[in-house]
Every structure is written in structure tokens, then in C-alpha cells.
Amino acid sequence: MSARVHSAPFDLAAELAGFGSGAGAIVTFTGVVRDDTGALAALEIEHYPGMTERALSDYGRQAAERFALTDWRIVHRHGRLPVGDQIMMVATAARHRHAAFQAADYLMDWLKSRAPFWKREIGHDGAARWVDAKASDEDALARW
């Protein structure tokens, strides 16, 4: 049960070593820098040091309580992440699969819209553009 924020890459396998002992169901979500247009070189992710760790821990604890998780983990990177790099992961462990799935989905909705990260797209031409928040992410959060 932990949340971490750092710029270094993470290793999903290492994160899952010993994770969720005693659980019947483990779900992971990994977000990867994706280039849809061929123009993207990297994402730059800014965050709010101090608040970020606090917010992620709060959301993890809320998910654990709501979905009776036996374990959870959140890892989120910041800084410059080239296309293909892992951005973040959540892992949830529960007795049953629906709880594990729902908790991972819930955490993603909170991370998308309520964790203090801001993404900027950096093109191959050097141009930088802040990524707009999506109304659909806000709507997704309203489900819970």
C-alpha cells in the first residue's frame, strides 16, 4: 500500500514482486506515452511536489476502503518522458476480480482529474503544447 512519484522509470515486474499476497485477483493498469500523429517526441509532466504524494496516498486509501483492497500501489513519473515510455501504473489486489477491476478504474479516474499533474506535448519540431483536460475524464469521475 504505497504511492510514489519520481522521474526515473519503473519496472512493473519489480513493483509486483510480493504484491497482493493473499489476494485472489490482481489488476494492473499501465499508461504509456503514445504518439497518434507521428509528430510527438515526448511528454513533459509537471507536478506539485508535496501535494502529489499526499493526494495519491489519499486516493489509494479511499479505494482500499471502498473496494476492500488487500493491497494497492500507485507509481507516477514526472519530467520528460519520450514516446513509448511508461508514465504511471496502478495495481490493485482484492479477494474478487470485480473489486480489483473497479478499484483500478476508480483510481485512474481520480488520477486523471484530481491529482496535480499537468502534461505538455513536445513535438519533434520542439513546439510545446499543454494538454487540455477532457470533459470525458470529468464525467468518468462522476460515476463513483
Place this chain on the structure above:
Amino acid sequence: MSARVHSAPFDLAAELAGFGSGAGAIVTFTGVVRDDTGALAALEIEHYPGMTERALSDYGRQAAERFALTDWRIVHRHGRLPVGDQIMMVATAARHRHAAFQAADYLMDWLKSRAPFWKREIGHDGAARWVDAKASDEDALARW
């Protein structure tokens, strides 16, 4: 894009090496032998060789088409699996997270009720009991 059935353990990290290249979202589900009562020693999983591989491949392809997956993988074990052992995994890769989550959930629903596996619980006292199918699993399948 592959489905495998075998008795040997699998390594989630090895399964995910190179998985989902080009995707923005990767979801994994791992099922683990869970002992709720302290009486369970192992699960024994019987399957239908030949049909199992065919069914898993069919369900994988259906999920890929329905959710526009860029990659998918199903690994399912059979034989005697002690408490704490991994039973199976699915991994789904898509451009966006909702598709990856939904496809993993969809595959689990099909695997639970439509893949030719039968679980038997083996107690510490040696007693064996076939696991009944759950009405809730059948209901879950009807969602799609």
C-alpha cells in the same frame, strides 16, 4: 496476440516484455489461488485439450475486434496449483484506457463461464470438491 494453456507457472514480467508496443494503455488481470477458510491446500484444474486453446484464441480475437485492441495475451494453467499460485492472466493493450479495461473485463467474463476449465478444491485433509459455477458469472457475461 496469443493464448496459451500449460501446467507450468508463468512470469507476468516475461509475458509483458514487448507487450502492447504502441499502445497508450495496458491492463492486466492475474488470478491467484486464494484460501478463504484455511482449509484449502490447492486447486486442481482440468481442461479440454484442443478445445481450450481454440476457445481462448476465439475469445481473444473477439475482444481485439470489439475493443480495437493493439495487443492481447491469455495464459491459463491447468493441473494442481497450490494456494498462492497464479492461475491465469489476461493482458490487453489499447490506445485508450477504457477500451483496455473493458476488454480485460470482457475476457474474464468469457473465461469464467465459456472456457472449458473445471476447478476442484483439494483440502489439507485430502478431500476434493468440484467448484460450482456461479450464477453471478453467468450474469456478468450477459452484460456484453
Place this chain on the structure above:
Amino acid sequence: MTLDVLYFAWLRERIGQPRERVETAATTVRDLIADLAARDDWHAAAFSDLSAIRCAVDQQLADLDSPLADAREVAFFPPMTGG
């Protein structure tokens, strides 16, 4: 018609063998079950509650009313419990 009939899980246990070769004139799965159930008490007991039986024809899930047509292999088993 000659068919390979396979049994899994508690159906296999009740019938006492994992497979048998069967000569039958059945044209549907349901007819085949009637033939099998008439063989002996073990078969009759195994097929006594059809609501608890699932089947596959040539390794594709099928209904009790599915035609056998040119089938080579029919399998009977309880509801599946994968995942």
C-alpha cells in the same frame, strides 16, 4: 455414425471413463444423450439432470438441440469454472 464422446469433471467421474467410442443414429445432441443414458445406470445417473450439463460438438460449444451432422467428437461436462 461413429462418435468419440468425451466427459469432463464430475461427469467423467460418474461415468467412470474420460472417453468412449459410440455407434449411434442420433441426429441431435439430445438424441445422443438419450442413447447414452440408456447404456447403464452410471450413464443414466450422469445425465439425470440436463440443466447441469453443457456440451461441445467438435470442440465448439453447442446446445442440446444442436444437430450432430458430420460431427466426430462430442463432449459433455458441467458448467465451466475457468479464470
Place this chain on the structure above:
Amino acid sequence: MTLDVLYFAWLRERIGQPRERVETAATTVRDLIADLAARDDWHAAAFSDLSAIRCAVDQQLADLDSPLADAREVAFFPPMTGG
């Protein structure tokens, strides 16, 4: 009251600094914004569309009408884009 005011993402860029120390009599976030917007054109431009602004008081997400009370640190930023 002395507050540390922090800016992130394009708010930081428009205002031209990541943080500043502010003396204010504001009692709510909204009052504080009015104080800040009056400072210069850059502040005024950054706060021109309040629907695009989110805030945190002492590292907890807050509304524009949240009281400042004994706050030490107030942060302004656009809608978050994590995950």
C-alpha cells in the same frame, strides 16, 4: 496574512514565476484572486477566465469560495491531466 502562492503549468508561464510571497487581507480564495489580478497585466491575464482555474489550499483541493483561514500555501493551476 502572509501566503505562499504557487502557480503551475500555463498559469506559471503566464505569470512568469512559479511562486511568490503575498501579503493579503483576503478571507477566501476568490478574494485572493481579486488581489492578485490587480497586481499587473500578467496576473490579470492569467486569472481572466476563472472557469479554467483550479486551486489547492495547503495542498488540499479547494473551491474558489473556500476560506483561507490559517492557510500558509495556496496554489493555482489549470485542470489536472494526470494518469
